[in-house]
Structures are given as structure tokens and as C-alpha cells.
Amino acid sequence: MTVPRQLIWRVWLPVTLFALWELGGRTGVLDPLFFPPPSALASAAQALYQTGELTGHLGATLSRTLAGFVLGAIAGLACGLAMGLSTPIRRSLEPLVSTFVSSPKLSLLPLLMLVLGFGEKPRLTLVAAAAFIVTALHTLDAVRALNPDFVELARNYGARSWRLVRSVYLPAGLPQLFTGLRLALGRALAVSISVEIVGAPNGIGQMIWSGWQIFATERVYLGVLLAAILGASFHGSMRLLEKAAIPWRD
């Protein structure tokens, strides 16, 4: 399939939906009070950009998400590897990590605020925790899914500890690791926006929530759209990184 055709297949649905939305807003089918048309969103975005609010919110969410993701992913990678390579560590940590997978992360925020105080620390910790859990579990799975023959062969050739990890476990587990990192980044973004909604001085979540509080629906839709665009950008970036790191994967 040629590139323009691929592009058409990717954009026709969103473009049609936006066109219908605009049409509905202009003809009065959709109440602009609750469903402001895309043109109104564009005007609101421009106004917020001019005051510097938009870039401020976007920058806050980006920095919070990326910082939390990097911290959580590094810790998760280390923890996942340790759990995969050592049975006692796995038996000790896996139940704890698994428990936190499905628990709502936001419920930990009040506790973190009490322990770490008020400010950026508890928010960043929560974002990092979300990224950590996903990365750790995917790393664990990647290590455990490795064909034992590869490890056996490397051992026969004298590979030990770090060399074994660097030359066997990591390259073989990269596809699964990247899946975990991609999901962890998405989870970090979602938790960032959630903590901003609950209580942060800035960020896309704060913009959405304050828009809801003052009934400025354009800001709410704009925030949701920005979050979606950020999510898609993160996903695309991770895909590109994955292609570069694992060229043998299609």
C-alpha cells in the first residue's frame, strides 16, 4: 500500500468525525454550550497559547510524565530483571507488585502526601510507581519467556552474570520490554493527568478540571484532545525507538 493511501486510511475517520462535529455545532444540532465545535476549540487554543497558559500546562504534563516514566522505568527494569533471574526475589516481590497492578494508583496519593509532604514529590512518585509496575512485570515476563537453550549455550561459552544479562537476556527480551515501556509511558501519562485533576497547580489535567469548574467546556475538550494527542505521540515515538532498537522485528 502506498504512503498517501496509508495516510488516507489513517485520517479519514477522525477528519469525518471532526467535520460532522463542526457541522452539528454550526447547524444547532449540537448545543455549543456542551459540544463546542472544533473551530471554537481552535479559537480557545489560540487564546490560551497567547497568554502562555497552553504551553505552561503542556510543559508541566510533559515534564511530570517523562520524569516519572524515566524514574519508574529504570527501577522497574532493575526490579523485573532481579525477579526474573532470582527465584527467591521473585517469590518475595511478585505478589506485592501484582497487587498494585490493578489497584487504583490515585488512592495512594493522600498517603504519599502525608509521607512526602505537599508539592511535586508525591505526584512524581505516583507517576513513577505506575511506570515501575508495568515495566517490572513486562521485564519479568520477558526474562521468564526466554528460551532456556540460549542461556545454556551462553553459559557453556563462559558468559556469567552481567555479561549474560547484556548479551542474552536484554536482546532476546527487547520486544517484550518495549511493549512494557510503551504501556508504561501511556500509564504514566494517564496517572499524570489524574493527579493533576485531583490537585496540581498546572498541567493538562488541571486545565481540564478548571475548565469543568468554571464551565468553560472548550478548555475541557481542548485538554482531552491534547491528552489524546500526547498519548498518540508517545506511542508513535516509542514505536520509532523500538524500530531503531530492534531492526529485526517487522
Next chain:
Amino acid sequence: MLTSEVFDLKPTSVSRSRKDPKLAKFFLGGLGDLVSHCLFTRTVRSRSRPERLSLDSRSSWSVARFEPEPNPPAPQHPQPPEVLPFGPTSWNGTRRRLLSLAAAPGLLSCGRARRPSRSLRVAVSPRVTMASTYLAKERGFFDAEGLDVSFVEVPGSREAVPLLAGGQVDVAMFSFTPALANAISRGSRIRIVAAREEIRPGCSELGALYYRRQRFPNGLRPQDLKRVRVALASDSSTNEFFLYTLLRSAGVSYSDVRVSTMKIEEAVAAASAGYVDMFFGSGRPNFMDRGLPADLVRSDILDRALGEFQYSYVVYSATLLDGGMEPGASFLRAYLRGARAFVAGDSPRFLDDLARRLHLKAELVRAACRQNVSLTGEVRTADLDRWLAWAADKRYLTHPITSAQLVDLRFHPAAPGKG
């Protein structure tokens, strides 16, 4: 016997007529009588509805009272019998009783038909001062005005505005919020029709300012506000307006203080742990019988900065604003009657329910200060202007708007042409 004597033609006769021994006799009178009763009372109800507002000449419009209009002439159609056939008939007693039992559902449905016809959905939130509205409902003030009021509970203003704008509720009672101004400025048919509550120094938990004694051993003074760490429930909230007003009165800039956003319960914990220096009380009776840690004390500097200040209103949606004068005026009359009864000391069951929900002692909730409830409903535009100035300054307004655009006082008992 005249029909008017049998049926008690006053508009409030619905509940009384059920206890009337004459009605019991009528009940045994058979199905035919029942049908005629239904037909007749519907006619009576339809012509006994109009009421007239009168003003007590001895006092202001705040004590408006209501008198039924003189009875109009008797209707021509349908003509009920002058004397009801309650006397002995040819039926034997057992058959009559059986027929009466069979007719019971009919009688019940007949009773239903006499209920108030205009249904209104009112958005309320779980707060002590909402008691006026509940009282008006429990004491039948709304029924007396021909309104069938049902409550929709919402946590606060920001949830009520979309409900009003979307027509999901007809009336809402809430504190001023920029959301209201934004909805109106963007063409939504919702308006403030009366005032409901005001800040009275020392009376309400809302507007109370608490600080850590350890941080300010000599008491909190305006000059201490610089670099203070303060907890707010949320941005664009009433509390933020209070902080704004307080800082302005002290000549301190907003950027000079460190604001953290958290719920009131978290603010108490944070202040106790020394993470914040002060926080604002909420409209809920949070500390009535739980008490606050000894280090947290109430300051009066906000009271002095605010003075007596209106903050909560009755807001109508398009259904009442554009639905003729009578329903809107009737609601307001009944509500203000409830407010007067509440301030006078009457308490609805709602207060006990609220105490149970908040795990508070019912006696303390009942004893909460009631003097901040507006008895007249008069809207002070100067206070609305203060709200709007804050909202504009904080860039919460999506479009410029004036206080005059927010209000519609046609329904108020004191409006020109009323009474």
C-alpha cells in the same frame, strides 16, 4: 347540605378531607358517589388554584403573606348534586362494603389526581442551610403553592450549573461560581432569582479561617500573610475568592503565598502535620462535634475583610424563566416561607439525616447558626460585582459579563407589579 360544606373547598383540603367523617360516610356510599366526587373535586381544584400575593402593611416585603382569592362563582358544568345521596339506599350493607373495597383503588387514584400538578426538580447539596428548602417541602409549603417538588442531590455548584443549563433540573441552590457567569454569558437561559445565604461573622463554618497557633503565636495578623502556606479546596472556589479578598485587604499579592489544593479533611491533617499554615472551613459542619486539634484556631481577619456578604443564590433554569410568572413566583414564595420557618427555629428531618450521613451529633447540627439564611431573598448586586471582579481578575470568565445580566428579579415577591 351544601357541597362546599362537604368538600371543604379550600386549596389545602386534600389531606384534611381524608380524615373527615363525612368522607368516610361517603366512602361507604358506593361507586357512583365516588365517581361524582372525583369529577366534582377536580372541578373544585381547577377553580381554587389562583392565589394572590398581599403585602403586610406593617412591615417590609420580607413578610409577604398569601391570601386565597375570594371564591369565584359556582361553575355551570358539571353540576354536582346540591345534596349528596348519603342517606339509606336499596343496597344491602355487605354488598356496599364489597363495592367500597373494590372502589378503593379508584379513590386512591382520585386522591392522586388532586396532587399539585406542576412538577419541579430542584438541585440541592448536603448542607445545613439547605434545610430551608427541605423544610418548605416537609411542611407542605410547596404543595400549598401547587408545586410537586423533588430533590436532585449534587455535591456543589459546579455540578449544578450543567444540570441547569441542560434543563435536567428546574431550580438550583448554590454558591456563586464563575461557571454560572460563563454559562449565562454563552447564552444559557439560567438566572439568579433570589439570594439565599450570606456570610455573617462567626455564624457559619463557610468563610471561617483556621491557622496554626504554633506558626503565629501572637494570632494571625494581616501582615503575617506574606509567604504563608495555605490550603484551598479547589481553584475557582468560594475559598479561593475568600483568600483573594483577604490578601487584597492586607495588600499582599497572590504570588506571595504558597497555595496547595486539597480537601478540607486533608487540610486539617496537613495543618496538624505542619505542612500548611492556614486553611478555610467548608460549608459543611465538619468540626462540630469532632473538634479540631488544639493547635488549630479560628481567626477573625477574614470576617473583617468580608463583612456581611452574599454568596449563595436561588437559580432558575429556562423552564421556570420562560414558563410564565406563576410557577416561578410560587416556588420563591414557598421557599422564602421555609427560610423564615427555619430561621425561626423549625427543623426539618433532613437535618437528622444530614447528621447521620456526616457522622455528627444531630443536636449539634440542629443548633448550628441559622442567621446567615436570607429571609428576604433580596439580591445585593454590589456583592455580585465583587464576585465578578475576582473571576475576571483570575481569568475565569470566558466572556465579559455584568451583574445585571446574571439576575432576573421578576419572580421576587418585592418585584414591581407584584402584590
